[in-house]
Amino acid sequence: MKVSSTFLLLATLLVVSTHESDNALAATLDKVKQPKADFTVPACATYFESAVWRFDDGPKLWSLSLVPTRCTRSLKGAKSSTGLVIDAVIRDHSGDRYWKDGNNTRGMRDQIICHLAELSGKAEWNVEPGRPDVGYTETVRRKCNP
Numbered sequence: 001m002k003v004s005s006t007f008l009l010l011a012t013l014l015v016v017s018t019h020e021s022d023n024a025l026a027a028t029l030d031k032v033k034q035p036k037a038d039f040t041v042p043a044c045a046t047y048f049e050s051a052v053w054r055f056d057d058g059p060k061l062w063s064l065s066l067v068p069t070r071c072t073r074s075l076k077g078a079k080s081s082t083g084l085v086i087d088a089v090i091r092d093h094s095g096d097r098y099w100k101d102g103n104n105t106r107g108m109r110d111q112i113i114c115h116l117a118e119l120s121g122k123a124e125w126n127v128e129p130g131r132p133d134v135g136y137t138e139t140v141r142r143k144c145n146p
Contacts, residue, residue, distance in 0.1 A: 043081040044071035047088040053098045059145075061130040062098035064089075064108075066115075068125060076120040086112050089127075102129025107146070110136045114144035 049067040056063040066089065075081045086109050093099055099108070108129050115125040118140060126145075134146040 043075055043078065043084055044069060047072045047085050051089070051093060053096065056126065056128070059128065059131070061128040062101065063126045063128045064093060064096075064099070066112075066125040066127065067123070068120070072116070073120045076116060082113055082116060085116055099129050102131075104129045104131070104133055107131055107133035107139075110134075110139040111144050111146075114139045119144055 046069055049069055050065075051067075052065050054063055054065055055061075072085060075085065089108070089112055090105065094105060099105075102108075108127055110133070111127040111131065112125070113136060115122065115127070119125065128145070131146050134142070139146050
């Protein structure tokens with residue numbers, strides 16, 4: 001059974017507070033190793049207003065059509081938030097059938113970063129897992145659709 005550090009801390013506090021003085025409690029708390037945690041606070045409550053899979057007859061590929069929120073569009077150039085935008089898409093859609101058919105998470109990542117950095121004002125961001133993974137620089141050169 002896995003016991004959380006929070007549970008252990010609370011158990012220690014309960015035992016110490018019922019059997020020892022306040023000074024002993026303070027000494028015990030000093031000895032308890034607090035876990036270090038880096039929390040990343042999301043930049044936006046929601047990153048996309050909608051996300052819909054559709055078949056694009058032009059390249060003959062399934063496309064995830066993302067409509068970014070105003071907040072997401074405002075993140076252009078905010079490198080610290082780029083990963084959060086990508087994580088939201090991967091979390092919500094990488095298990096979808098059409099994503100799996102293309103099996104190209106890295107290429108999708110480059111397309112999303114490209115849209116955020118280069119085309120953030122576009123009404124819809126269409127990203128396709130069936131497009132080749134050509135690397136970020138080439139993705140940008142091809143206007144986000146390699």
